[in-house]
Amino acid sequence: MSEIDNTFVKLRARLRELDIKLWQEPYYHEDVGSIESEMDRLSEQLSGELGISVSNCKCALVELQDSALRKLTARKEFNETGMATFSVRCVDSKGGTVQIIEIKCSLNALGLDLQQEIANRLKLSNASYVKCISAGKIVSSNSTLNDQGLNNNQQLMVIIGSKESTNSSDGNTERGSVLYERIAKIKADIESVVDADGRFFEMEDQDGNAIFLPPNENRSLLMAMGLCEKARAAMRRENYDEALLLLLEADEHFAVCNSQFLESVDNYALLNLDIVWCYLCLKNVTQLPDAQRRLDICERNFERSYGKNLKRIRSIRGSSCPERALIMRLHLLQGVILFHQNRRDEAYEKFEEASQALAELRVDDDQLTRLIDMGYDVADARLALRSCSGDADQAILFINNRREKLNTARADAQTERLQQNRLAADNADQDWVNPRSVCQLTDMGYERGLVVEALKRTKNDIPDSVDLLQFHADELGADLQTTPPADEQLLNILHQLGFPMALVRIALETTQNDMKRSVEFLLKSQSDENQLLQVIDNMSQTLSGNPDDQQQQPTSSSNARPFIDISSSKLQLIETFLTMAKSELESYKAYTRFNEDLTMNDNDYLDLPLIQEEQILIEYKNLLER
Structure with missing residues (x-):
């Protein structure tokens, strides 16, 4: 964030406090225009109050006045003609905002019409190359802007891919086509893998235990998680524009999942945390309201999953649990949002929390190198050292114990997954039966066929199923089909x-x-x-x-x-x-x-080197001191 951005944050807040409207008298007169003497006087006053130079203050005030006047003109045009005006901020991973353009489009038009207008201005041949983001959602090409909640004078974020990403051997690749085709290919590959009935993707918790959900919900969740994995791979390459598009696609798949399930796991919290991280890395504050909403969701979900102040997760994993890295990033991002809202004291408190966590999470380079030289993966080594307060010997035990627990849990899950496969074949297009419940009841001595029939009738309610098996076994058996021999x-x-x-x-x-x-x-x-x-x-x-x-x-x-x-x-x-x-x-x-570009480490999402976080923390703390 630059010093001029800091100036704008201070000025906007102070003008609101003083109820100063730069588009009204004495600062502006409709027949004369901007009243320079009053603008100079205001610059002198505010520069002293806010500790900024008079020249910087004057430049910022003039820009704020021009922006307000443009919005008034756009509002008048919208009331008279129905044509909405959008401020479109084009971003990429290389330099944040690379271009700002003004686009006019009716709110009754389709999203595709807006994409086409932007494509024309940017000299792109295909409107599909334009990805518009409004209030944290990708604008759909098939719905009207009004139906999607877009408004006149709204700021939009647009991603089309950087010029550097279009370099090709023939030199003819159009800007925007590479990112568009890459995203399309990623989505197609994930759909193909997810629809392969669990042969490639299987859900498990952090301890390796299998997770089973009804088929439709299971598919949506696997799609979302697959997109999140590819997004994190893009984030590791610092391709934040690609990552953001994949994360917003994942958000749409999460939206159809059972809310109670999402509230009990940290995946949805991580999605929202990653989206806001991408906003920050793309240097885009136009999505500030959405960023605030997502961080609130993230904090609530972390509290449900980890407990207040990590109390629950600390009781399970110990006081040095690696999840602290996620909380550190959350506090940092909360501080950034508060800073841009000019809530500077609250921002300072969040930055202090992040700074303290960062100090606790630092890993000694020599100890890390020692574990890597012993053959341990860098992510495993870093997480283990953080979990063991930097003790390398304890970290080795931590890694080996975790691997043993994972192997045991996954071996147990294999029986349940075999039941899942058999049930999928037996019950095509019928009621879903939870394979874990089948295993649980067959282990109690009940016949598998009767168990499946009981679970179908009770919609996977185990106590009711036990009641049926104990008192109505003959009735259940009468409904079972005899298996014919192979032809x-x-x-x-x-x-x-x-x-x-x-x-x-x-x-x-x-x-x-x-x-x-x-x-x-x-x-x-x-x-x-x-x-x-x-x-x-x-x-x-x-x-x-x-x-x-x-x-x-x-x-x-x-x-x-x-x-x-x-x-x-x-x-x-x-x-x-x-x-x-x-x-x-x-x-x-x-x-x-x-x-191709994924790590095979199960805890990759926890392995934050925290280098960028430290740089951002220093940058914003310096701005607070000015």
Whole structure:
């Protein structure tokens, strides 16, 4: 933040206190314009009161007066013509605000019309390259501005990507296209991975325990968390414009999740904290009201998750819990917001809290290097040292104990996830059943089929399910379907396509000999990309009439796949299966792309080096002293 920005903060607040309106007499007369003598007198008065130079005070007052007059003109035009005026601030990660333009557009127009107006002014060929942000939301192209709550004289933030990001080998890449295409690709990859039914993404808590939610809510939450992971990767590269767009997309997915669940975990708090951090790093204060709202949400969620003053988390993790780094960043951002509201005493208190936390969180470089040289990941090492008050020997024990707990929890979760997969196959398009509840009740000695039926009826209420199992088991059993044996012809056909015989039998029995669902089951059971490629090759050869010359192979081997004469209707199905298999392969590739710039550390979100935070803290504390 510059000294002139500090001057504006002071002046705006003082003018409000004195109820001075620069667009009215004696400072402005409609027939004459600005009254320079009065502006000079006011500059002299306020410069002494606020401790700023007369020249800087005069320049700032003139700019504030011009801004007020432009808003009055825009208000008059809006009342007469219905055309709204927007002050559009174009930002990028390299220099914050790079351009400010004025755009006029009817509030009854679609968001796309506003994007097109901005694109025309910026000489962009595609309006989709323009991402407008209003009150913390990306302006939708398909809804009217009025429906989205935009107002006349509103300031908008626009992201189109920096010029540096458009460098390409042919030199013809248009500004804005690179960021637009990158965001679109990231979203498509995350959708592909999330829709792969848990083979790539699985939710767990900080201790490695599986988390299960109803399918629709589970999908929304996984989409949101995937976008947050890519946003943090962009933040590590200091691409805050890209990160902000991804975080705002994630916010839309979080919005459809159960509010009670979001209030019990820290993910939503972290999202809001990261969004405000991006606002700050993009040097943009036009989103100040949204930043205040998000920090309030963050503070409330942290209190629910961690307890007041970290009381709950300290009781679990100890007094030196690494979550303190997040609280430090929260206090710093709260101080910045208070500073821009000219609540300087309150800002000072927040900066002092952040400064104290920063001192406690500092890690000795020699101790950190020692752990890294021993083979520990830098994030694990830093978090462990912070959790153990800088004691390297205790930090080593901390890392090893945490890994052991995670491995144990994840091993236990595997049983529950297997139940999840079986239930997904058994209950397609039916009521969702919580696999953890299935495990809990089967461990009590109840038959799995009866347990699933009871949980369906009670909507996963365990006490009611136990009551049904104890007193109405016969009634539950009457509703269970008898599982037919695997059809031999289908068994051989699917085996011929390259799937293991034992797995084919399970798939057919699970799906009651539904060939299409069996193939879906089998494709999703492939453990790696190479297995999937082999299946695709077998399907292609079967369709071409040359099933790898398998009819020539001896049939005495248990692994041999004798050629089966397949009917034309079954061949048409196999064509469909080939398309499904190729789609599945794309999911593997999407997952590979998704992971390209991610760290594999589970606690990456806690590993804040705090270098930027320290620089910002020093900058704002210096401004407070002036």
